[in-house]
Amino acid sequence: MKYSFRGCVASPATFILLFVIAPVSAQQFQDQSSTRFPLPALSEYTNQLTIGDLDNDGDLDIVWANGGNFTSAGSPELARIFINNGTGFFADESIARGSVSGLARGVELGDIEGDGDLDIIIAQDFNRQPMLLVNDGAGFFSNETIARLPAMLLSSPRAQFGDIDNDGDLDLYFAHGGAVSRFGSGQNQIFLNDGAGYFSIGTMFRHPTAVLPEPMDAIFGDVDGDFDLDIRTASTASAASRMYRNNGSGYFTFIGGVPSDNNAYSYDFGDIDGDGDLDLFGANANPAGNNSDLLLRNIGFTSFTDISVNLSPNPTVDDNDSKFFDYDNDGDLDLIVARLGGSAERIYNNDGTGDFTEVGGLITSIGDSTLDIMVADLTGDGRLDIVTAQGESGSFVNRIYVNTTGPVDDRAPRIVATEQLADTSDAGPYVVRAAILDDMTSDRNFFDRGVTLSYSVGDGPVQQVAMRYSGGQIYRGEIPSAGCGGGVVIYHVEARDFANNLGVGETMFFLVTGGGGMAGDLNNDTLIDAVDGAVLADVLLGIDTDPEHVCRADVNNDGNIDGLDVAAFVDAAV
Numbered sequence: 001m002k003y004s005f006r007g008c009v010a011s012p013a014t015f016i017l018l019f020v021i022a023p024v025s026a027q028q029f030q031d032q033s034s035t036r037f038p039l040p041a042l043s044e045y046t047n048q049l050t051i052g053d054l055d056n057d058g059d060l061d062i063v064w065a066n067g068g069n070f071t072s073a074g075s076p077e078l079a080r081i082f083i084n085n086g087t088g089f090f091a092d093e094s095i096a097r098g099s100v101s102g103l104a105r106g107v108e109l110g111d112i113e114g115d116g117d118l119d120i121i122i123a124q125d126f127n128r129q130p131m132l133l134v135n136d137g138a139g140f141f142s143n144e145t146i147a148r149l150p151a152m153l154l155s156s157p158r159a160q161f162g163d164i165d166n167d168g169d170l171d172l173y174f175a176h177g178g179a180v181s182r183f184g185s186g187q188n189q190i191f192l193n194d195g196a197g198y199f200s201i202g203t204m205f206r207h208p209t210a211v212l213p214e215p216m217d218a219i220f221g222d223v224d225g226d227f228d229l230d231i232r233t234a235s236t237a238s239a240a241s242r243m244y245r246n247n248g249s250g251y252f253t254f255i256g257g258v259p260s261d262n263n264a265y266s267y268d269f270g271d272i273d274g275d276g277d278l279d280l281f282g283a284n285a286n287p288a289g290n291n292s293d294l295l296l297r298n299i300g301f302t303s304f305t306d307i308s309v310n311l312s313p314n315p316t317v318d319d320n321d322s323k324f325f326d327y328d329n330d331g332d333l334d335l336i337v338a339r340l341g342g343s344a345e346r347i348y349n350n351d352g353t354g355d356f357t358e359v360g361g362l363i364t365s366i367g368d369s370t371l372d373i374m375v376a377d378l379t380g381d382g383r384l385d386i387v388t389a390q391g392e393s394g395s396f397v398n399r400i401y402v403n404t405t406g407p408v409d410d411r412a413p414r415i416v417a418t419e420q421l422a423d424t425s426d427a428g429p430y431v432v433r434a435a436i437l438d439d440m441t442s443d444r445n446f447f448d449r450g451v452t453l454s455y456s457v458g459d460g461p462v463q464q465v466a467m468r469y470s471g472g473q474i475y476r477g478e479i480p481s482a483g484c485g486g487g488v489v490i491y492h493v494e495a496r497d498f499a500n501n502l503g504v505g506e507t508m509f510f511l512v513t514g515g516g517g518m519a520g521d522l523n524n525d526t527l528i529d530a531v532d533g534a535v536l537a538d539v540l541l542g543i544d545t546d547p548e549h550v551c552r553a554d555v556n557n558d559g560n561i562d563g564l565d566v567a568a569f570v571d572a573a574v
Contacts, residue, residue, distance in 0.1 A: 027362060027363065028363070028406050029363040029402065029403055030363075030364055030401060030402055031366060031400070032400055033400050036088055036402070038090065038091060038092040041397045042080065042092075042398070043395060044064075044077050044078075045066060045067060045069065045074065045392070046065065046066050046371065046390055046391050046398055047389065048064075048104075048105065048106050048371065048372040049062055049063065049064050049065065049372050049389045049398070050108050050442075050443070050444075051376045051387065051442070051447070052444070054097075054109075054117075054118055056117060056137065056138065059378075059380060060378055060498075061082060061090075061139070062387060063079060063107050063120060064080040064081075064082070064107070064389060064398065065105060065123075065389075066080060066104055067102055067104050070392050073103055073181075074103065076101045076102050077104075078095075079094070079101070079102065079107060079120075080094045081094045081141075083139065088378045088380065090400075097139055097141055098141035100122070102124050102131060103124050103125050103126050105123050105125040105156060105182065106157055106158040107121070107123070108121050108159055108160055109121075112169070112197035113134075113195075114168070114169065114195070116137070117139075118135055119141075119197070120133040121172060122159070123156035123159035123174060123175075124154065124156060125155050125156060126180070127153045127154070127155050127180060128153060130145070130154055130156060130159060131143060132149050132199075134197070148198050149191065150201045152201070154186075155176060155177040155179070155181045155182050155186065156176050156177070157175055158174070158175045158215075158216070158218050159173070160172070160218055160219065161471060162470065163468075163474075164190065164229055164246060164252075164471075165192070165249055166249070166250070166470075166476070167195065168468065169193040169194075169197075170193055170471070171190065171192050171202070171250070172190070172193070173189070173190055173191075173218055173231060174191070174218075175218045177214065177215050178211075182214065183213075183214050183236075184213070184214075185212060186212070186215070187203065187209065188218065189201065189203050190202040190203045190206050190207050206251050206252060207244070208244065208254050210242065212237070213235060214237040214240065215234070216234045216264060216265050216266065217234035217265065217266040217267055218231060219232050219443055219472075222472050222474050223278050223302055224245065225417065226248065227434075228247075228474070229246055229470065229474060230243065230244060230245050231243070231246075232267050232269070232280065234261075234266055234282065234285065235261075236264065236284075238260075239260040239261065239262070241261050241282075241285070243255050243257075243302065257304060258296070258302075258304050259305070262285065262287045262288070263284050263285065263289060264285035265284045265320045266321045268283075268322045270441045272295075272332070272333055272350060273352075273353050273354040274331075276414075276416040276417065276437075278472075278473065279297050279304075279354065280295070280296040280298070281295055281296075281335065282295075282296070283319040283320055283321055284318060284319050287306075291316045291317060291319070292308070292314045292317075293308065293311060293337065294306065295307050295354075295356070310354055310356055311348065311356050312357045317339060317340075317342060318340045319346075320339070320340055320370060320371050321337075321371065322335060322337045322338060323336055323374060324441040325375040325384050325439065326440070327384065327403075327406055328406070329408070329410070329411065329439070333350055333439070334347065334350045335347070336373060336375065338371070338373035338388060340371075340392065341367070342367065343367050344363050345373065346358055347359055347362045347363060364401060367394070368390050368394035368395055369390060369391060370388045370389065370399075372388070373386065373387070373388050375440050375441075375442070376442070376498075378402075381403075381408065382410075383403035383407075383409065384406070384409070384439070384440055385402050386399075387399065388401075408499065409439060409501065410499070410501060412495075412497065412503035413436050413438040413495040414503060415434055415503055416473070418491075418493050419431075419432050420508055420510070422510060423510050423511040424510065425486070425512070425513045426512070427548035427550070427551040428481035428512070429479060430478065430482075431476065431478055432453055432467075432478070433474055433476050433477075434474070434493040436473055436493070436503070437473055438497050439497075444469065445472065447497070448496060448497055448498065449496040449498060449500060451469070451475045451494070452467060452477070453465050453467050453477035453493055454491060454492050455490065456489070456491075457483065457487050457488075457489050457512070458486075458488060465477050465478065465479070475493070479491060480547070481548075482512040484551040484554060486512035487512060488510075488512075489510055491507070491508055491509070492507045492508065493505035520532060520555050520569045520573060522535040522549055522552040522553060524548070524552070536565065536566065540562075555572065
């Protein structure tokens with residue numbers, strides 16, 4: 001029967017409905033937890049999980065957010081770190097790799113200092129300090145919370161990394177429920193990264209003042225196609241979820257145009273109809289308040305329409321999480337829903353237009369309480385597997401369902417849009433952002449094997465620079481200085497997914513005219529003064545390497561920066 005602590009009991013008709021679904025297919029996702037996860041099986045209260053290559057060995061590892069109870073604090077538990085051997089068999093290396101104990105509700109990965117490895121943020125509930133674990137590059141972590149995070153107690157169910165201000169580093173967003181627990185009311189928080197992985201509070205002015213009840217989730221996504229990160233939050237209080245729009249510089253405003261919800265436990269972005277924008281699935285979030293799910297179609301800019309009728313069936317059974325994934329490799333996003341009770345997770349097939357029909361028999365039936373779910377190729381065979389986090393009731397044994405019969409992914413990522421740069425006289429560097437989607441979703445988009453920005457200047461050779469993940473579906477790269485002579489800059493984005501399929505974006509170009517400004521005006525403020533002289537001195541000494549300053553330091557335009565430029569500067573100043 002349905003677990004009564006959520007105050008909802010499923011009717012017999014609901015259970016009948018669950019069996020009147022699409023024809024049963026061969027079981028594609030098989031529970032192999034007892035052979036692939038460490039034994040004896042751990043029985044811990046796991047609230048969430050995240051997946052990523054912690055040790056930079058080319059396969060995907062798992063971090064589990066453990067500890068606590070549903071409405072009371074409960075006991076702290078170790079955040080487990082499971083290391084993949086490359087073929088989907090995992091070892092528990094939590095203690096050896098520096099994990100910590102706490103009341104972890106949320107866990108996420110992000111490269112906080114730009115050194116190429118994944119660090120860990122842990123969100124704690126029940127008025128506790130979030131924790132930051134810094135990776136040494138080989139998957140061993142040091143707890144640097146005190147040094148790097150503001151001292152702030154939060155009741156946080158979720159923390160997310162995202163470059164909200166487009167400065168090239170990952171900031172932090174926390175859902176926050178106030179001084180007691182996530183079931184209270186609080187102001188969500190922004191922590192700004194200084195570029196070296198040290199954070200300061202940036203909530204004031206950047207986030208609307210909004211003390212909202214019962215926060216459960218927060219997720220980044222560019223919902224309006226302007227290459228910056230907007231935010232969707234979830235709340236179990238009626239109509240308390242929010243959509244916040246980014247102005248491009250990391251300042252957020254509340255926006256309407258999103259249908260209200262009720263009792264939302266999580267949201268997941270995904271392009272369900274192939275039109276390039278982000279649609280939304282809300283677990284348990286239907287405004288009817290009956291524990292059914294909410295499906296929203298993005299109809300442009302920041303407006304959404306409720307198409308929950310496209311879920312067949314959409315039972316009233318109390319769901320917790322979801323992910324989109326193309327389990328049949330037909331080019332559209334299907335859906336898996338994590339259930340609190342029942343006999344199995346629900347998998348829906350997408351007809352390509354955003355109409356979803358449940359397909360039974362695809363996954364091993366286990367009656368347990370799933371609080372979080374993710375999809376990833378954990379065995380290295382090009383197929384997406386399923387991992388679930390178990391807590392609240394049942395056996396508390398986390399699961400891995402291996403994709404044994406599904407097709408191998410042979411579809412490249414889609415570079416949906418690449419930022420068009422305007423013609424300029426600036427010397428660079430030039431920031432380029434791109435929106436990229438693939439055949440799966442997570443709170444960090446898809447798992448990739450590299451996203452690069454290819455470019456050439458004038459008749460120069462084609463070169464590549466790595467693009468960093470910004471959050472949502474956005475990636476960011478910088479084309480270095482085009483040089484003082486300028487020229488046409490041609491560029492495009494390439495993305496390789498975890499199955500090594502390569503997607504290539506549209507070719508773009510812009511013109512750098514070179515030079516520009518008055519001779520001797522090194523800081524381009526239309527004045528030639530002592531400030532410019534100081535800049536010139538720093539360039540000559542090698543202290544200032546700003547490309548535009550270096551270009552303007554060649555005051556006599558002879559291709560060299562030397563004493564003759566000092567003389568030319570003096571003449572210009574006179």
